[in-house]
Amino acid sequence: MDYLCCRFQWLVAVGVLTLSPSVVLASDETDALRRQLVEMKQQMQSLQNAYEDKLNTLENRLSGLEEKSNKPASVNPAPSSPINSVRSDATGNSSDFQISLTGLFAAGGSSVDNDALEGLQAGAHDPNQNGFTVQNVELTIAGGVGPYFDAQANIIYQIDNEGETVVELEEAFFVTKSLPFGLQVKGGQYYTEFGRHNVLHPHNWSFVDTPIILTRFFGGDGLRSQGARVSWLAPTDWYSEVYFGIQNAKGETVTSFLNAAGEEIAGRTLLDRDVRDFNDLLYSVRWLNGFDVSDTLSMNIGLSGVWGPNASGLDTDTQIVGADMYFKWQPEYSQRGFPFVSSHTEILKRWYELGDNNDPSHDELRDTGFFTQVLWGFSPGWVAGLRAEHAYASGNTSTDPLRDNRSRLSPNLTWYPSEYSKVRLQYNRDWTQHLDEKTADSLFLQVEFSLGSHSAHKF
Amino acid sequence: MFKIKALLSALLLAISLNAEAAMRVVTSTQDLAAITSAIGGKHVQVESLTLGTRDPHYAVAKPSMIHKVYRADLLIVVGADMEVGWLPPLIQSARNPRIQLGSSGYLDTSSVIPLLGKIQGPISRNMGDVHANGNPHYWLDPRNGIRMAKAITERLSILDPENSEVFQRRFNEFEKEIKEKLMAWQERLLHLNKKPVVAYHNSFLYLANAFNFNIVDEVESKPGIAPSAASLNSLVKRIQQEQIGFLIIEPYYEKRSANFLNKQTGIKVIVLPQSVGAYPEIMTYFDLFETIVQALEKAGDS
Numbered sequence: 001m002d003y004l005c006c007r008f009q010w011l012v013a014v015g016v017l018t019l020s021p022s023v024v025l026a027s028d029e030t031d032a033l034r035r036q037l038v039e040m041k042q043q044m045q046s047l048q049n050a051y052e053d054k055l056n057t058l059e060n061r062l063s064g065l066e067e068k069s070n071k072p073a074s075v076n077p078a079p080s081s082p083i084n085s086v087r088s089d090a091t092g093n094s095s096d097f098q099i100s101l102t103g104l105f106a107a108g109g110s111s112v113d114n115d116a117l118e119g120l121q122a123g124a125h126d127p128n129q130n131g132f133t134v135q136n137v138e139l140t141i142a143g144g145v146g147p148y149f150d151a152q153a154n155i156i157y158q159i160d161n162e163g164e165t166v167v168e169l170e171e172a173f174f175v176t177k178s179l180p181f182g183l184q185v186k187g188g189q190y191y192t193e194f195g196r197h198n199v200l201h202p203h204n205w206s207f208v209d210t211p212i213i214l215t216r217f218f219g220g221d222g223l224r225s226q227g228a229r230v231s232w233l234a235p236t237d238w239y240s241e242v243y244f245g246i247q248n249a250k251g252e253t254v255t256s257f258l259n260a261a262g263e264e265i266a267g268r269t270l271l272d273r274d275v276r277d278f279n280d281l282l283y284s285v286r287w288l289n290g291f292d293v294s295d296t297l298s299m300n301i302g303l304s305g306v307w308g309p310n311a312s313g314l315d316t317d318t319q320i321v322g323a324d325m326y327f328k329w330q331p332e333y334s335q336r337g338f339p340f341v342s343s344h345t346e347i348l349k350r351w352y353e354l355g356d357n358n359d360p361s362h363d364e365l366r367d368t369g370f371f372t373q374v375l376w377g378f379s380p381g382w383v384a385g386l387r388a389e390h391a392y393a394s395g396n397t398s399t400d401p402l403r404d405n406r407s408r409l410s411p412n413l414t415w416y417p418s419e420y421s422k423v424r425l426q427y428n429r430d431w432t433q434h435l436d437e438k439t440a441d442s443l444f445l446q447v448e449f450s451l452g453s454h455s456a457h458k459f
Numbered sequence: 460m461f462k463i464k465a466l467l468s469a470l471l472l473a474i475s476l477n478a479e480a481a482m483r484v485v486t487s488t489q490d491l492a493a494i495t496s497a498i499g500g501k502h503v504q505v506e507s508l509t510l511g512t513r514d515p516h517y518a519v520a521k522p523s524m525i526h527k528v529y530r531a532d533l534l535i536v537v538g539a540d541m542e543v544g545w546l547p548p549l550i551q552s553a554r555n556p557r558i559q560l561g562s563s564g565y566l567d568t569s570s571v572i573p574l575l576g577k578i579q580g581p582i583s584r585n586m587g588d589v590h591a592n593g594n595p596h597y598w599l600d601p602r603n604g605i606r607m608a609k610a611i612t613e614r615l616s617i618l619d620p621e622n623s624e625v626f627q628r629r630f631n632e633f634e635k636e637i638k639e640k641l642m643a644w645q646e647r648l649l650h651l652n653k654k655p656v657v658a659y660h661n662s663f664l665y666l667a668n669a670f671n672f673n674i675v676d677e678v679e680s681k682p683g684i685a686p687s688a689a690s691l692n693s694l695v696k697r698i699q700q701e702q703i704g705f706l707i708i709e710p711y712y713e714k715r716s717a718n719f720l721n722k723q724t725g726i727k728v729i730v731l732p733q734s735v736g737a738y739p740e741i742m743t744y745f746d747l748f749e750t751i752v753q754a755l756e757k758a759g760d761s
Contacts, residue, residue, distance in 0.1 A: 178556030239522035290522020337517035
């Protein structure tokens with residue numbers, strides 16, 4: 001169908017040729033001649049352009065054919081109409097297959113020693129030792145799987161404090177793309193959609209480490225497990241989505257629930273408790289709303305809840321609820337997404353039933369915490385951030401690093417030299433009860449690179 | 460019985476009225492929205508996901524966008540990597556079977572454009588934010604506007620065959636108007652013939668092609684990478700040596716570098732809207748070129 005387009009370019013060129021002489025009506029002969037000369041030049045240019053266009057088209061065709069001959073099976077989705085004809089590209093431009101590797105490294109120093117620092121930086125991907133930390137090297141593969149599913153896998157490589165390489169399957173899931181009634185199903189191993197931060201991979205964080213309250217409730221790796229969830233886009237005038245999920249409640253990535261046997265909470269060692277019935281699974285709900293307040297201000301408001309069994313007894317359970325709010329302001333004119341101001345706040349509360357009813361030391365642990373972070377992208381590529389956090393719990397918890405009264409203030413500065421890299425400097429000031437010093441000061445320098453496909457711009 | 464019949468016919472009427480409601484078209488940019496409105500008229504209801512005041516490459520998949528794409532009958536995008544940062548997650552979140560890649564409700568207009576600026580030879584991110592498949596700012600050539608309009612006309616006709624004649628008629632008018640205006644615009648910019656021009660970002664390649672001027676350099680040291688003091692200084696030398704008269708820049712880019720070059724060399728800085736909606740008064744595809752031509756016309760007065 002290329003000839004259609006070429007013919008079309010010719011038409012434009014011929015149109016310019018035939019119509020332009022009629023415009024020349026100057027009375028002065030020399031003037032008219034001069035103008036005619038200029039116009040002829042221009043006509044020549046139009047012709048040249050038309051030729052160039054034609055050449056371009058042919059070139060496209062040629063390169064398309066070359067690629068076709070190289071690749072026996074084109075992964076391109078077949079265009080359903082004959083319109084998509086000029087550019088026959090199989091170069092991956094319109095392919096949705098993505099593969100990328102991000103590396104996240106940190107160097108840091110703290111006023112406290114490594115043991116104490118590990119207690120403060122409780123996230124498994126947080127910089128947590130004096131010196132260098134390989135926080136996260138993540139391989140992401142994603143794309144369409146036929147007309148009904150998309151799929152994604154994130155495989156993490158990490159080097160632990162003993163220098164051993166650790167490999168972990170962070171996420172691997174499918175997600176449907178054309179169910180009716182605004183429904184979508186996701187299944188596999190995935191981050192539970194609880195709040196806004198839990199689902200983020202370390203390279204998408206705005207700070208070098210995980211908020212305190214999330215490491216307390218969801219452990220070092222965030223709340224993720226095997227299961228399935230369904231979400232529903234409500235037919236409202238604004239964006240409103242409801243998620244409901246069921247996942248396994250056992251393992252070290254579901255810390256507040258069955259966790260790994262032998263782990264401790266509030267001095268009690270967890271049992272090896274298995275799934276006996278539906279009550280031993282993890283249930284989660286989330287209701288997320290989003291809208292534009294104006295052309296320059298957008299926001300998200302969400303409520304989340306998750307409940308399931310915990311392994312402190314044979315019949316004990318845990319409930320966690322959370323509220324999250326996010327807004328982002330960007331002026332009408334902005335360069336590469338800058339400047340902007342965004343704010344992200346989450347507040348979470350947990351009720352943890354400790355020991356069975358007939359247990360003399362039966363108790364309920366109540367933990368609460370919040371974090372709020374503000375980012376200011378003040379110049380293209382430059383973002384200043386400030387995060388404030390506080391967490392506290394019921395009972396006498398002053399010696400427990402995971403339940404004491406704790407506050408942290410973290411200013412940081414991030415520079416994005418390009419869309420594929422960043423350099424971040426962060427200072428953490430900690431106020432904590434469990435350390436003799438009561439305060440800790442830490443400084444981290446973080447560097448990230450990203451290879452491969454263009455990563456998504458986060459709202 | 461009669462009541463049931465009345466009820467049924469009322470229901471049928473409601474359904475048929477619903478079916479006649481305008482097709483919902485969502486576009487990634489206001490340029491695409493303007494062209495779609497020009498072709499679809501009252502038979503389409505068009506919304507753009509991004510504002511013409513911002514660089515569409517750096518948009519994010521906002522919740523309001525998910526809501527729009529979820530309800531769309533047709534999604535039209537610029538393609539050529541322009542929306543690569545936000546369209547894939549948006550399409551996944553929107554879960555709309557009508558607008559999936561490869562279905563009739565998904566139109567990437569770059570597929571009908573002879574793209575310029577393809578990278579020959581090896582490609583590396585050392586080169587900055589380059590697009591292997593060609594420069595995506597192709598709507599800035601009115602001749603490409605005709606191609607886009609043609610593709611949109613054909614797609615609207617597939618989705619709404621009953622109104623295909625209307626779309627075709629409106630396309631013919633659109634094409635005729637562009638061709639007529641293009642002649643006039645080119646004539647008004649004759650003074651630019653082959654003139655060397657500096658651009659801030661490599662987004663005016665197609666405009667230069669349409670109006671026959673040469674973009675010889677960019678203020679950005681590499682596409683998408685902010686200029687450094689060294690790169691600005693070497694540009695100062697080049698502007699002086701080659702007597703480059705104009706610097707063209709989009710309204711949303713920083714003006715410090717351009718002002719610096721202006722002070723050092725006297726080069727004229729001309730702010731050009733790059734999209735419909737870049738200024739509130741630019742409402743149609745024609746307004747866009749009228750404003751551009753006016754700005755460039757004044758530049759020739761000196």
